[in-house]
Amino acid sequence: MAVVRIPALFQPLAGGATMVRASGATLLDVIDDLERQHPGFRDRLIENGAIRSEVIIAIGSDEAAGLAAPVGEEDEVHLLPAIAGGR
Amino acid sequence: MVTTDKPHYNVIGTRPVRPDGIDKVTGRALYGADISLPGTLHAHVKRSPHAHAIIKKIDTSKAEALPGVKAVVTGADLPTAEDGSRADNSTNVLAGKKALYRGHAIAAVAATSEHIARQAADLIEVEYEVLPPVLDVRDAMRDDAPIIHEALRTTSPKGPGEKPTNVAAHIQFNFGDAETAFASCDAVAEGQFSTKMVHQGYIEPHASAAMWNPDGQLTIWTSTQGSFPVRKDSSDVLGHPISKVKVIPTEIGGGFGGKIPLYLEPVAALLSRKTGRPVKLRMDRSDVFEGTGPTGGTSIKAKLGATKDGKLIAGYADMAYEGGAFPGSSVMLGALAMFAPYDIANVKIDGYDVVVNKPKNQDYRAPGAPAASFAIEQLVDELAEKLGIDPLKMRRMNSSHEGTRGPGGMPFRRIGNEECVEAALSSAHYNAPLEGANRGRGVASGFWFNVGLRSSVNVSIQPDGTVNLIEGNTDIGGTRASLAMQLAETLGIAYEDVKPMVVDTDSVGYNDVTAGSRTTYSTGMATHQAGLNLVAEMKKLLAPKWQVTAEEIEFQYGTFRAGEQSGSFKDVANQIVGPNGAGLTASGSVNAGIIVGGAFGLHIVDVEVDPDTGKTTILRYTAIQDAGTAIHPSYVEGQMQGGAVQGIGWALNEEYYFDETGRMANSSFLDYRMPTTLDVPMIDTIIVEVPNPTHPFGVRGVGEVPIVPPLAAIANAIYRATGVRQRQLPMSPRRILETTRGIE
Numbered sequence: 001m002a003v004v005r006i007p008a009l010f011q012p013l014a015g016g017a018t019m020v021r022a023s024g025a026t027l028l029d030v031i032d033d034l035e036r037q038h039p040g041f042r043d044r045l046i047e048n049g050a051i052r053s054e055v056i057i058a059i060g061s062d063e064a065a066g067l068a069a070p071v072g073e074e075d076e077v078h079l080l081p082a083i084a085g086g087r
Numbered sequence: 088m089v090t091t092d093k094p095h096y097n098v099i100g101t102r103p104v105r106p107d108g109i110d111k112v113t114g115r116a117l118y119g120a121d122i123s124l125p126g127t128l129h130a131h132v133k134r135s136p137h138a139h140a141i142i143k144k145i146d147t148s149k150a151e152a153l154p155g156v157k158a159v160v161t162g163a164d165l166p167t168a169e170d171g172s173r174a175d176n177s178t179n180v181l182a183g184k185k186a187l188y189r190g191h192a193i194a195a196v197a198a199t200s201e202h203i204a205r206q207a208a209d210l211i212e213v214e215y216e217v218l219p220p221v222l223d224v225r226d227a228m229r230d231d232a233p234i235i236h237e238a239l240r241t242t243s244p245k246g247p248g249e250k251p252t253n254v255a256a257h258i259q260f261n262f263g264d265a266e267t268a269f270a271s272c273d274a275v276a277e278g279q280f281s282t283k284m285v286h287q288g289y290i291e292p293h294a295s296a297a298m299w300n301p302d303g304q305l306t307i308w309t310s311t312q313g314s315f316p317v318r319k320d321s322s323d324v325l326g327h328p329i330s331k332v333k334v335i336p337t338e339i340g341g342g343f344g345g346k347i348p349l350y351l352e353p354v355a356a357l358l359s360r361k362t363g364r365p366v367k368l369r370m371d372r373s374d375v376f377e378g379t380g381p382t383g384g385t386s387i388k389a390k391l392g393a394t395k396d397g398k399l400i401a402g403y404a405d406m407a408y409e410g411g412a413f414p415g416s417s418v419m420l421g422a423l424a425m426f427a428p429y430d431i432a433n434v435k436i437d438g439y440d441v442v443v444n445k446p447k448n449q450d451y452r453a454p455g456a457p458a459a460s461f462a463i464e465q466l467v468d469e470l471a472e473k474l475g476i477d478p479l480k481m482r483r484m485n486s487s488h489e490g491t492r493g494p495g496g497m498p499f500r501r502i503g504n505e506e507c508v509e510a511a512l513s514s515a516h517y518n519a520p521l522e523g524a525n526r527g528r529g530v531a532s533g534f535w536f537n538v539g540l541r542s543s544v545n546v547s548i549q550p551d552g553t554v555n556l557i558e559g560n561t562d563i564g565g566t567r568a569s570l571a572m573q574l575a576e577t578l579g580i581a582y583e584d585v586k587p588m589v590v591d592t593d594s595v596g597y598n599d600v601t602a603g604s605r606t607t608y609s610t611g612m613a614t615h616q617a618g619l620n621l622v623a624e625m626k627k628l629l630a631p632k633w634q635v636t637a638e639e640i641e642f643q644y645g646t647f648r649a650g651e652q653s654g655s656f657k658d659v660a661n662q663i664v665g666p667n668g669a670g671l672t673a674s675g676s677v678n679a680g681i682i683v684g685g686a687f688g689l690h691i692v693d694v695e696v697d698p699d700t701g702k703t704t705i706l707r708y709t710a711i712q713d714a715g716t717a718i719h720p721s722y723v724e725g726q727m728q729g730g731a732v733q734g735i736g737w738a739l740n741e742e743y744y745f746d747e748t749g750r751m752a753n754s755s756f757l758d759y760r761m762p763t764t765l766d767v768p769m770i771d772t773i774i775v776e777v778p779n780p781t782h783p784f785g786v787r788g789v790g791e792v793p794i795v796p797p798l799a800a801i802a803n804a805i806y807r808a809t810g811v812r813q814r815q816l817p818m819s820p821r822r823i824l825e826t827t828r829g830i831e
Contacts, residue, residue, distance in 0.1 A: 005496050008244050008259035018261070056681050061500045063682040080495040081258070081419060 002030055004077045013040045022077075027057060028067040030077055045079065056080040089510045090776040093716060097644075098575045099784060102721045103582045105568045107338075116338045119294030119310030124365040127296065128157055128197040130358050131204035132351075132368065133211050134378055135186035135193055138220035138444040138749020139233065142186060142193065142213060149210040150196055155203035158361035159211070160354065161194045166326035175413040177324045179447050180353050186215065187235060187412035188444050189749050190377025192350075197358040197366050220444035220749040224386050224407045227253040227443045235412065235442045255414030256440040260422055262496055263433030268401035272392030276469035279388045280462040282798070282816040283742035284409065286381040287451045288733070288761050291340025293379060294369035297355035301363065303327070307352050308335045312342040312561055313600030317352055318592045324353045335591040336561045343733070344450025347600050350379055376754040380449025381743065383409030383416050385458040389425075391466040397476045399431045399485045404462065407439040408455065411448040416440040420536070421455030423494035424795070425463050427534035428482070428504055428687060430491045444749050450602065452730060453535040453791035457737065457798050464531035464799030465812065478530050478803070479517065482689070483508045493685065494536065503713025503777030503787075504687040508532070510773050511689045516709040526695045526706065527807025533688045533795025537788035538603035539679025539781075542610040543596025546574060546617045547672040548664045549586075552657030554578065554621075556587040556614065559598035560606045564790055565722040569607040570614045572718050573784060577618030579645020580656050596676050604686070604788020607718055608779075609679040615783045617675030624673055628663045629654075684779045686787040688712035690731065690796035694804040698827070701820035703739055703805060709771040710796075715779035715787030727793045728770040734797025736762040742817050 001021045006014045014020055020037060024030035028046075035042040044052070050067065051057055057064045058078040059071055071077060110116040147159040162181035168174040177183075182191045194211050198204040221227045221235065234251045241248035243257035269275065295309040305327060311317050314334040322329040339346060351368040358366040370378065385408045392401040404425055408416035418438040426434050471481035486505040493499045511517055511530065521528050545557040556574050560566060571585040578585075598610065626637040626647070633640070635649045642648075645656045654662070664671050693706040710727040717723040740760040744753045753759045778785025802813040811826050824830070 007495065008261050010244075012244055012246070056495075058495075058497045058682060061498050063680040065680070076497070078495060078497040080497070 001073060002071050002075045002077050004030065004034055004079065007079055007081065009081055010041070010044065010079055013044065014038045024071055026067065027059065027064050027069045027071055027077070030071050054081065088717070088720065088774045088776065089506060093776055093778060093785065096576055098572045098582050099716060099718050100720065102719060103568065103572070105565055106571065106587055107562060107567055118291055118340055119337045120369045122296045122308045122337060122367065124296065124298065127365045127367050128199065128358065128362055129201040129204050130195050130197040130355060130366050130368045131201060131208045132192045132354065132374070132378070133194045133208040135182065135189055135191040137186050137215055137217050138189045139218040139235065140186045140215040141218065142182060142184060143216055144214040145194060146212040147194065149212065150207040153203065153207045153210060155199040156196055156207045157199070157364070158197045158358050159194060160357045160361065164357050165324060165353070168324065173323045176320055176349060179413065180324060180349055188446050189751065190446060191412070192354070192378060195354045195358060197362055221253065222443055222445065222745055222749055224384055224409045224441045224443060227441050228407060228439065235444060239414070239442065253442045254439050255410060255442060258419055258422060258438040260434065260436040262492065265401050265403050265433040265435040268433035269390070269392045272401055273395035274470055274473045275390060275392045276466040276473065277390035278462065278466065278812070278814055280814050282385045282458040282461060284381050284384045284445055285451070285737050285741045285743065286376055286759070287343035287345035289341030289343060289345060292370040292372060292375045293346065293350055295351040295355050296365055296367040297352065297359045298365040299356055299360040303331050305332045305356055306335065307332065307356065308337055309352050310337050310339045310346060312339065312346045312563065312602050314559065314561065314592050315598050316347065316600055317349060320349045321352050321356065324349060325356055333591055333593045336589060339561050339563055342563055343452050344454060344602055345380060347602055348380060348449060372756060373754040376759065377446065377751055380411065380447050382451035382454060383411055383445065383448040385409065387458060387462045389462040389466060391463065391470060393470050393474065395474065397474050397481050397484055399429050400433060402426050402431050402434045404436045406436065406459065407441055409443050409445060409448060410440050411445045412442060413447045414440055414442060416448050417450070417455030421459040424456035424534050424536070425459035427494050427685070428487055428532040429485045430487050445743070452733065452794040456533065456535055456795045457734065460531060460533050460795045461798040461802065461816065464796065465802055468529070468803045468806070479508060479512050482532055483512065500684055501777060501780050502685060502687060503775050506775045506777050507687050507689045507711050507713055510711050510775050511691055514691065514709060514711070514773060516691050516707060516771065521693050523695070525698055525808050526693065527804045528691065528693050529800045529803030529807060530689060530691050531796040531800035531803060533792055534685060535604065535791040535795060536685050537608065537683050537791070538605050538681050539609045539683045540599035540603065540605055541678045542598050542613040543674065543676040544610060544613045544617050545595055545672055545674045546621050547670065548660045550664060550666055550668070552660035553584040553586060554580070556585055557590055557595050558587060558610060559590060559592065559595040560601045560610050562589055563601050564726055565719060566601065566606045566610065569718045569722060570610055573611045574614045574618050576784070577615050578622065578656055596674065604790040608683060608782055608786045608788050609677060611784065611786055612677045612679055612782060613675040615675070616677060617673050620675060621671070621673035624671055625659055625663060628671070629659055632662060684781050684787060686713055686789065686792045688792040688796055690800040692800045692804045694801060694808055696805055696808045696823060701823035703801070703818060703823065705735060705767055708768060709773065710793055711773040711775060712789060712792055713775040713777050713787060714789045715782065716776055716785035717774050718784070718786060720774060723774055723789050724772045726789045727772045730791070730793025731770045731797055732762055732767055734794045735767055735801065738798045738801040738816060738818055740817050740819055
C-alpha cells in the first residue's frame with residue numbers, strides 16, 4: 001500500500017493527517033482510494049480527467065506524467081502545489 | 088571545472104562563437120523598438136500619478152481633437168474578464184475602476200508621431216478620488232489597513248476568509264515537528280529580515296507593435312520572453328480567438344523574468360483595430376520602473392536550531408511577500424527554496440501573499456529565493472560562529488543530497504549540492520588569506536528548482552547536408568548556440584553545420600517561456616528528440632539505397648553503418664535529399680514537467696567596509712555552481728557572473744525608494760543604482776558538473792541559481808568586517824553607518 005504524503009494545503013481534507021496509506025496500481029486508483037477514505041480529494045487533484053494544473057503529483061522522486069502512472073506498493077506519493085509565482 | 092561521471096562529447100563542452108553574435112555586435116539585430124511598418128502610428132500611455140485612487144471620470148475629448156491623433160483607448164475598450172488571473176492581467180494592462188499603483192496605465196493615444204501622442208496623453212483629463220496607499224507588506228496585513236481589492240479574501244488551508252483583506256493567501260509547509268525539535272536544540276539563531284522591491288533592470292525597455300487586419304488576423308511584434316504565452320494572454324485579454332493571433336518575437340535585450348507578462352501588446356492591438364493601421368508603443372526607463380513588474384519586497388522572521396556538533400535539526404519561517412497591486416507574489420517559491428540546501432528533519436513555514444499599492448509583482452531570476460536565502464544563510468552563518476565551526480564545513484555536514492527530502496517533501500534525485508561545498512572548500516579563494524582592517528569573507532549557498540515545461544522544434548536537412556533548427560524560444564542567454572550544440576552532438580556533425588533560428592508562433596509547435604532556466608534543458612530535450620527522429624527517418628530512406636533494412640543500419644558518432652557500407656551524416660544527407668532530393672524534416676516535442684532535478688550554487692565573497700562612509704567594496708568574488716553538464720561553458724560562466732552582479736546590486740544599492748504617497752523617487756538609472764563594471768571585480772567561476780539524470784546530456788538550468796547566494800554571502804562578509812549583522816536590504820552606505828554606529 002503506497003504512502004500518500006499530504007501537504008498542509010490538503011491536510012484539512014484528511015482530518016489533519018500528514019500521511020495516508022492508499023492502495024492502487026495506478027495513480028488514479030490511489031486517488032480513488034484516497035477519495036474513499038477522505039471525500040473531496042478527487043476534485044482537488046483531478047479536473048477533466050487529468051491532474052489539475054495547479055497541482056504536481058510525484059511518485060518517489062519523479063513527477064507523475066499522468067493518472068495512469070504506475071504506483072508500487074512501497075512508493076511514496078507526494079502532492080505538491082504547482083510551482084508558480086509572480087505571474 | 089569540477090566534473091563527475093561525464094561521457095566524452097565532441098561538441099558539448101566546447102566554446103564556439105554564437106550564431107547571432109555578428110548581428111548583435113554590429114547593430115543589425117532587430118529589437119522591439121526597431122520594428123517599423125509602412126504607415127505606423129506611434130502611441131503613448133497615460134499613467135496614474137496616484138498610488139491608490141478611484142477613477143471617477145476619464146475625458147478624452149481634448150486629446151481626440153488634437154490634430155494628428157487617430158485613436159484613444161481606455162480600460163473600457165477591453166472586454167470584461169471574469170476569471171481572476173485573466174481579470175488581473177486585463178486590469179493591469181489598462182486600469183478599470185481604480186488606479187492601484189503610481190504608473191498604472193489609464194489610457195493610450197495613437198497619433199502620427201510620438202510627440203503628438205505624448206502631447207495628447209497630457210490632454211486626457213482624469214478625475215480621481217485619491218485614497219490612502221498601503222506600501223509596506225506588514226502594514227498591509229493589519230486589520231486597519233486600507234483595502235486595495237474589496238472582493239479579495241484570504242485563501243488558506245482552512246478555506247477562504249470571510250472579510251476583505253490585503254492578504255491574498257496564507258500557505259503552510261510542515262515537516263516533522265519543528266516546535267519539539269527547537270526545544271532540544273543546543274544553539275538557536277533567529278532574526279527578522281526585510282528586502283525592498285527591486286527591478287530586473289534589463290537594458291532594453293519594453294516595445295511592441297501590432298497590426299489588426301480587417302479580416303481579424305492580429306499580428307504582434309514584441310520583445311518578450313514568451314511569444315506563445317503572449318499569444319494566449321493577448322487572446323484572453325482581447326477576447327479574440329487564439330488562432331487569429333500571431334506573435335513575432337524580436338531580439339530581446341534582457342528579461343530576467345520581467346518580460347513574461349503583457350503590458351503594451353493588447354494596447355497596441357486595440358489602437359490598431361480602431362485605426363486600421365499598425366501601431367507601435369515603447370516605454371522609456373521611467374515607464375519601465377513604474378509601469379512594469381519588479382520583484383516585491385519581503386519581510387521574513389526566521390529561526391534555525393542545531394545540536395552542539397552542528398547538525399541542523401529545526402527551522403521555522405514566517406514569510407510575507409509583496410504581490411504588488413495584485414495577488415501573485417513569489418512567497419511559495421521562496422518558502423519551498425528556503426531550506427532546500429540543507430537536510431533538516433523538522434521545518435515549519437507560514438507564508439503570506441500580500442497586495443500593496445506598488446507595481447504588480449513579476450518574476451525576477453529565481454523568484455522568491457534570494458530573499459529567503461538572505462535570511463536562512465545568515466542564520467546558518469550565525470550558528471556556525473556560535474558553535475565554533477567553519478561556515479563551509481557547517482554547510483558540508485548539513486548539505487542536502489540524493490535522497491534528502493527537498494522542497495515539498497519529496498526526495499531529491501542526484502544533485503550537486505555537496506560537490507559545490509567541496510569545490511568551495513578546496514578553492515583557491517577560500518584557502519587564500521584575507522588580511523587587513525575592515526575586511527571580511529562571507530559564504531552562502533543557494534538553490535533553485537528549474538522547470539521543464541513544453542518545447543517543440545523542427546529540424547530539416549539542407550541540400551549541402553547542413554541542418555536548420557527551427558525553435559520558438561526567444562534567445563536571451565545564448566540558447567541558439569546551446570541548442571545547436573546539442574543537435575550537433577546528437578547528429579555527430581559540426582556545430583557550424585547547424586543553423587538555429589527563432590520563429591513566430593505560427594511557424595513551430597508550442598513553446599513555453601524562456602524562463603525557469605528551462606530552454607537549454609527542455610528545448611534541448613526536444614532538440615535531442617528531433618535529432619533522433621531525423622536519424623530514424625534518414626535510415627528509412629537510406630535502407631533501399633543500401634539494400635538493407637532500416638533496422639540493420641547503425642548510427643554512431645555521425646556515421647551510418649551497415650556491414651561494409653558506411654557513410655557520414657553529410658554523405659547520407661546528400662544521398663537522400665541532395666540536389667534532387669525531396670527534403671527531410673523531423674520534429675521533437677516534449678512536456679518535461681515541473682520537477683527537473685533542481686540546482687545548487689555557493690558563493691564566496693571578500694569585502695572591505697569603509698568605517699567612515701559605510702561604503703562596501705567587493706574585493707574578490709567566486710561563484711560555484713552545479714551546471715549538470717555545461718553545454719557551452721562560457722555561457723554558463725556568463726550566467727553565473729551576471730547573476731552574481733545582479734545580486735551584488737540587490738545587496739548593496741538597489742531599491743524602489745517610495746515617498747509616503749507611493750511615488751517612486753528614483754525611477755531612472757541615475758538614481759536607481761545598479762552596479763557597473765567599475766563597482767565589481769572579475770567574478771571568478773567554478774563550474775561543477777554532476778549530470779542531471781533527467782536530461783539526455785545531463786543538463787541543469789543555470790540562469791537563476793547565481794542570484795540566490797549573493798545577498799547573504801555579502802551580508803555575512805560585512806558581518807565579518809564590521810561585527811554587525813545586516814537584517815535589511817539594501818546594505819547601502821547609509822544603512823551600514825546606521826547599523827554600525829547604532830543610529831537606526
